Amino acid sequence: MNDTDITALTTRVLWTVLALGLVFGVIARRTRFCTLGAISDVVAMDDWQRARMWALAVATAMLGFNIMVALGWVEARNSLYAGPRLLWLSALVGGALFGFGMSLASGCGSRNLVRLGGGNLKSLIVLLVLAVSASATLRGLTGVLRVETVERVGIDLPAGQDLPTLLAATTGLPVTTLAALIGGLLAFALLVWVLRQPEGRRGETWLGGLGIGAVIVAVWWVSGRLGYVPEDPNTLEPAFLATSSRRMESLSMVAPVAYAFEWLQFFSDKSRVLTLGIVAMFGVAAGALVHALATREFRWEGFANVEDLGQHLVGGALMGVGGVVALGCTVGQGISGVSTLSLGSFLAVGGIIAGTLLGLRWQRWRIERAA
Numbered sequence: 001m002n003d004t005d006i007t008a009l010t011t012r013v014l015w016t017v018l019a020l021g022l023v024f025g026v027i028a029r030r031t032r033f034c035t036l037g038a039i040s041d042v043v044a045m046d047d048w049q050r051a052r053m054w055a056l057a058v059a060t061a062m063l064g065f066n067i068m069v070a071l072g073w074v075e076a077r078n079s080l081y082a083g084p085r086l087l088w089l090s091a092l093v094g095g096a097l098f099g100f101g102m103s104l105a106s107g108c109g110s111r112n113l114v115r116l117g118g119g120n121l122k123s124l125i126v127l128l129v130l131a132v133s134a135s136a137t138l139r140g141l142t143g144v145l146r147v148e149t150v151e152r153v154g155i156d157l158p159a160g161q162d163l164p165t166l167l168a169a170t171t172g173l174p175v176t177t178l179a180a181l182i183g184g185l186l187a188f189a190l191l192v193w194v195l196r197q198p199e200g201r202r203g204e205t206w207l208g209g210l211g212i213g214a215v216i217v218a219v220w221w222v223s224g225r226l227g228y229v230p231e232d233p234n235t236l237e238p239a240f241l242a243t244s245s246r247r248m249e250s251l252s253m254v255a256p257v258a259y260a261f262e263w264l265q266f267f268s269d270k271s272r273v274l275t276l277g278i279v280a281m282f283g284v285a286a287g288a289l290v291h292a293l294a295t296r297e298f299r300w301e302g303f304a305n306v307e308d309l310g311q312h313l314v315g316g317a318l319m320g321v322g323g324v325v326a327l328g329c330t331v332g333q334g335i336s337g338v339s340t341l342s343l344g345s346f347l348a349v350g351g352i353i354a355g356t357l358l359g360l361r362w363q364r365w366r367i368e369r370a371a
Helices: 003-031 035-045 049-070 088-104 109-117 121-139 141-148 163-171 175-195 203-226 255-265 276-294 306-325 332-339 343-370
Strands: none
Touching: 003 109, 003 203, 003 276, 035 049, 035 088, 035 109, 035 343, 049 175, 049 203, 049 332, 088 306, 088 343, 109 121, 109 276, 121 141, 121 255, 121 306, 141 306, 163 175, 203 276, 203 332, 255 276, 255 306, 332 343
């Protein structure tokens, strides 16, 4: 494969992911898919529909990814989530910061992209602040703090931190077999829970759950299968095309927002190139815009007052820092990461849920005090 072939394949990967991001945006807006919404619905109204939708998305992504592992198409160790060093403190602390910030900013990165597509200018400000804080946490001041604090704490494992790899060392079974078994069992358990109540059997629940989960699996396939080159002619090493991490990637909505902001800022710098994460982000916003215009739901929306502005600024900053520290967000760790069966991803999700519950409780206390 020569340089021309690599360029053509990279272009194909980017266009495919852009289309998948657009599908994600349409589905997320149509079904109101939102992790914060799912948690707040349960806490405030005892309504579990969006929680079951989210669980169905996780089950779909988990089953799809591990079927691909069983077929030998992809390997969890090639992703950002399943490395041999388990940064458990980063996952918990970063997840909690992200979850608390999400409760202040009216949604996670993906939800704000969807809201932006519908004309919400508050989401534009949140995403700009998220981009700056995430960029600083990747390579700036808060990045130094990240490396010198939480990332000093971890557990070095003999192989990857995904469950099939961990169990393969003790059972002697192949990773491919364990991936199919564990992924299938966990997905089945989630599916049973989804179907237990009537809200889990509604068409909207299945559209959101299956649709979002299938997009995550499709991006894994594009990145890990279509975009995989056994030998890059420039480096003579294996390569995953159009990824920022140089590893196999699926959707995530924190670091890619920062990379998109930097790409726009330094567009004339030829070393700044479009990546899978950047085009997916543009696709999500475009898909939401298409749906909003098609349904005549597009309307401009701004901040109610200075307090509303300040709350969203703090929320965006916490999400940017927390999302980088935790290596992902409600989509990046909550669906993409968990689909690899990574221990770190499960811990990050626990941190996100805990931070969100704390944020919702703080919001309720603040409202009651004002009243």
